[in-house]
Amino acid sequence: MTDGRSWEGHWRVRLYERVRERGYDSLTAFAEARPTASLVALAEELGPDDIAGVQVFGGLLAEAERRKQVTRLVRGLLVRELAEALPNGWPAVLDDDKRLKVAVALGTWTAYTPETHKGRVKQARAALRAAPPPPGWLPRGPDDELLLTLLPDEEA
Known part of the structure; x- marks a missing residue:
């Protein structure tokens, strides 16, 4: 530090x-x-x-x-936040402790997201909450298949 x-x-x-x-x-x-x-x-x-x-x-x-790869950076930031908050992957059950860890990871991700991508990140967060990933899911990089469906590249 x-x-x-x-x-x-x-x-x-x-x-x-x-x-x-x-x-x-x-x-x-x-x-x-x-x-x-x-x-x-x-x-x-x-x-x-x-x-x-x-x-x-x-x-x-x-x-x-x-x-022109800001969306890829944003996906990468989520990977970093999830790896820190959920080292064993997405929880099978969202008890209070796990719900807090997910909320912190998603909140920190949103905080670091540039204004140009805030709306898309809010939609991705809502999609993750509505249809959680399979238990144990933990992306290892910004090109994870699920992340690409949540936040496809838009930059040209």
Whole structure:
């Protein structure tokens, strides 16, 4: 966890230097090599004392916008949130504890979703609640078949 130094200096330069030091040409490539790692985990790997999860998210969003792959990024964010909240996959029974974990994962996902995709994410959340995925479902990346039906690519 950072101690407040994340915003000191040229943090974007520092972020991309760390990505290149690890052999990746983009933050997206670095993150996609770890599709279930949380944004905080990605930040800690890049710099536990001076990189924050929100900075990783900002970089990923900027790259996704340039590549016209924001929907794919949004699906990837859900993968990360579900992996953290539900490491054993979608629960067979939504008792109070599991319902809270699902709500936190979906709420955090929504919070990180860019405004351009909020409506689509709300529809996807409603679809997941109306017809829950099979017990144990846990997507391993943004191209999961169910995720693609919930949030198909629209960018051109």
